[in-house]
Amino acid sequence: MNAIVATVIFGLLLLALMLSSLRLVIGPSAADRVVALEVIASIMIGMLATYAVFYRVPQALDVAMVLALTGFLAAIGVSRYLVQRVVQGEREAADKEKK
């Protein structure tokens, strides 16, 4: 029973991982790729939770916690970088117009 449930959950999560990897590859803009990365991070959290339950390894939850933290920080960092790039481009365009 346990093995069947674990296999089904891992199968569903693996399918989700493949779909979001597809979005990571084809995503037209950088923001789409960040969204895909965030989904991948939360899917990995789910996989670690499943592993912790069905293989009786509660230490995997610590890894899930760190993964949640790094996923959040990566999303914030990349979005700040994108906004900064737009602001800088605007400033340069305005400078060019002045000259």
Add this chain to the structure above:
Amino acid sequence: MIVGHIIMLLGAVFMLLAAVGSVRMPDLMTRMHSTTKAGAFGAGMMLIGVTLEFSALDIQVRAIAILLFILLTTPVAAHAIGHAGYLSGAKMWEGTLKDELKDQLGAHPPSDAAAADATPSRPASEDFPTAR
């Protein structure tokens, strides 16, 4: 036991729905709509399943802490990504009905606005308070 299994299965199904939405939806905003809500809900359900499966208190507390962290950070990250994606000119779906930020900023791709308007009415540093 069986309740925990069922909840974990439901969480996995919701995560699969989030991934399907991220592939099938037409533009960035609708993709984020599917991934943030269904993804966070799925992860939360799986962590609730963990608390039901383990009887040790320290593990339950750990799982609840991860759940609270996800519930706190997902909206913040989605807000930041949506802001950045909009400003960097991600195309909206043609069926989009409402675009209030466009009225506030003046024009959709901000780079176009800066190129067309030689003297921007507002200094660029005050535009995006998140970009400090």
